[in-house]
Amino acid sequence: MLDDLKAVxxxxxxxxxxAMLVKGLREIRxxxxxxxxxxxxxxxxxxGQHGDILELTYQGTAPGTVLMLCHYDTVWPTGTLRxxxxxxxxxxxxxxxxxxxxxGLVQSIWALRGLRELGLPxxxxxxxxxxxxxxxxxxxxxxxxxxxxxxxxxLVFEASMDGALKTxxxxxxxxxxxxTGVEAHAGLDPYAxxxxxxxxxxxxxTLAAAGSPxxxxxxxxxxxxxxxxxxxxxxxxxxxxDVRVSDPAEMERIDEVFARxxxxxxxxxxxxxxxxxRPPMTPNPASQRLFKExxxxxxxxxxxxxxxxxxxxxxxxxxxxxxxxVLDGMGAIGDGAHARHEHxxxxxxxxxxxxxIGLVSALA
Numbered sequence: 001m002l003d004d005l006k007a008v009x010x011x012x013x014x015x016x017x018x019a020m021l022v023k024g025l026r027e028i029r030x031x032x033x034x035x036x037x038x039x040x041x042x043x044x045x046x047x048g049q050h051g052d053i054l055e056l057t058y059q060g061t062a063p064g065t066v067l068m069l070c071h072y073d074t075v076w077p078t079g080t081l082r083x084x085x086x087x088x089x090x091x092x093x094x095x096x097x098x099x100x101x102x103x104g105l106v107q108s109i110w111a112l113r114g115l116r117e118l119g120l121p122x123x124x125x126x127x128x129x130x131x132x133x134x135x136x137x138x139x140x141x142x143x144x145x146x147x148x149x150x151x152x153x154x155l156v157f158e159a160s161m162d163g164a165l166k167t168x169x170x171x172x173x174x175x176x177x178x179x180t181g182v183e184a185h186a187g188l189d190p191y192a193x194x195x196x197x198x199x200x201x202x203x204x205x206t207l208a209a210a211g212s213p214x215x216x217x218x219x220x221x222x223x224x225x226x227x228x229x230x231x232x233x234x235x236x237x238x239x240x241x242d243v244r245v246s247d248p249a250e251m252e253r254i255d256e257v258f259a260r261x262x263x264x265x266x267x268x269x270x271x272x273x274x275x276x277x278r279p280p281m282t283p284n285p286a287s288q289r290l291f292k293e294x295x296x297x298x299x300x301x302x303x304x305x306x307x308x309x310x311x312x313x314x315x316x317x318x319x320x321x322x323x324x325x326v327l328d329g330m331g332a333i334g335d336g337a338h339a340r341h342e343h344x345x346x347x348x349x350x351x352x353x354x355x356x357i358g359l360v361s362a363l364a
Contacts, residue, residue: 001349002088004031004106008072009086009095013051013131015073021051021131024072028105028129032056035113040124047139051131055147058112060124062364064152067126069144069315070105071133075338084340092334092343099342104157104331105129107349111356120357121364123152133315136174136277141318148319148326152363153290155356156316156328159337161308163348166329167291168309169281169317170216171251173243175258175274177203179226182267183235193233197226199263200237203270207241210257216246217254218311241274244311248280278317286325294327297358303351312337330356 008031013024033039036058045053051073057065074097086095093103108127115122128147130140137144148154158166179200184193204221211219219241226237243254258272283291291307298305308329316328332352334344 001106001110001353002093002346004035004109005093005098005103006086007031008102008105009098010081012076012078012081012096013073014077015051015075015132015134017078018049018051020078021073025052025054025129025131028072029054029056032109032127035109045140045143047132050135050139053131053140053143054129055126055143057124057126060122060364062121062123064123064363065126065150066123066360066363067128067147067151067154068108069128069154069156070108071101071130071315072105073131073134074100075134088346091346093346094343096342099159099332099334099344100337101158101331103334103344103349104159107331107353107356108155108157110353111360114353114357115361118357120361122360123363125360126151130315137315137318140315144315144318145322148324149322151324154316154319154324154326155330155359156314156326157331158314158316158328159331160329160333160352161310163333164306164308164329165291165294165327166310167283167287167307167327168246169313169328170244170246170311171248171276171280171317172278172313173245173251173254173274173276175241175243175272177239177241177258177261177270177272179203179237179263180269180271181233181235181265183228184233186231186233190233194265194267195233196237196268197234199265199268199270200224200226200239202264203261204239206261207257210254212250215250217250218244219254246280246282246309248282251276278313279321281313281317281320281326281328284320284323286323287320287327290325290327293362294355294359297362298355300358301354
């Protein structure tokens with residue numbers, strides 16, 4: 001398994017490097033075929049400028065299908081390996097994308113290998129490998145929803161939360177706000193201008209105040225820019241906003257906040273664009289039953305399996321919004337997603353794989 005992990009980590013698959021995404025997906029398919037044989041069904045969906053989407057289906061010995069979601073893109077730019085190569089030191093495997101989520105991807109393949117070698121009954125297994133999760137899954141969303149709508153269960157092999165499965169995730173909205181003002185010389189004619197930057201500062205304050213911790217809603221203005229010089233009343237300024245919501249009803253309230261944005265200076269116009277990238281993943285009855293099943297499997301191994309709600313989103317959000325059973329966080333135990341201390345604990349790789357083996361077999 002570590003050999004497979006090393007191979008997929010060393011093929012850098014940044015979300016915006018199409019050539020490397022193609023190469024990486026080719027290697028992942030080769031690894032799957034080497035461990036599991038030729039799939040009974042295979043579909044490649046073109047991702048356009050994004051990573052392609054590969055579905056591999058292996059027939060089981062029991063009715064139904066389990067969907068395993070695994071994204072193969074990472075946030076790390078091509079070339080990161082030069083200063084941060086894959087390594088295993090003191091039980092920690094490190095390297096770009098090792099935690100988010102290439103270890104989970106490898107575990108998913110070996111879970112089916114384990115089911116077969118142990119002779120355990122299991123439904124058919126459909127893998128969906130996508131290369132655009134880190135940028136919102138623009139090309140793969142429709143294929144994820146189509147694959148999940150009739151699955152007995154969807155298992156998302158994103159990293160765990162310190163071993164806990166992720167049964168709730170926040171929804172994500174990505175928005176841009178633009179202020180358009182009137183340029184003028186800040187010294188010679190200071191009152192002729194209408195500063196877009198000054199107006200945007202008001203807007204940022206309004207947006208920040210729209211957060212609601214008690215409702216699980218956060219609003220973060222993470223990007224800001226504008227103006228042409230310090231001695232010029234800015235004619236244009238923009239900001240990028242990340243919104244996270246736990247309650248689906250909050251999406252409508254936040255939409256209204258953006259619709260009502262105004263500048264105190266009527267000479268400045270405010271416009272906003274963007275969309276809700278992912279709906280919240282809220283525990284539905286089907287997912288709650290699936291988690292109880294996973295707890296029973298873990299108890300059979302002598303483990304206590306917890307659940308967690310997290311602020312990050314995943315492709316599991318799409319399936320959950322359809323009311324279908326989903327469990328997320330089936331992947332690695334470790335830390336450091338999107339950070340240089342990203343790592344997984346090697347000793348837990350067999351445990352997490354065993355959990356997947358037991359759960360899929362239980363679904364038979």
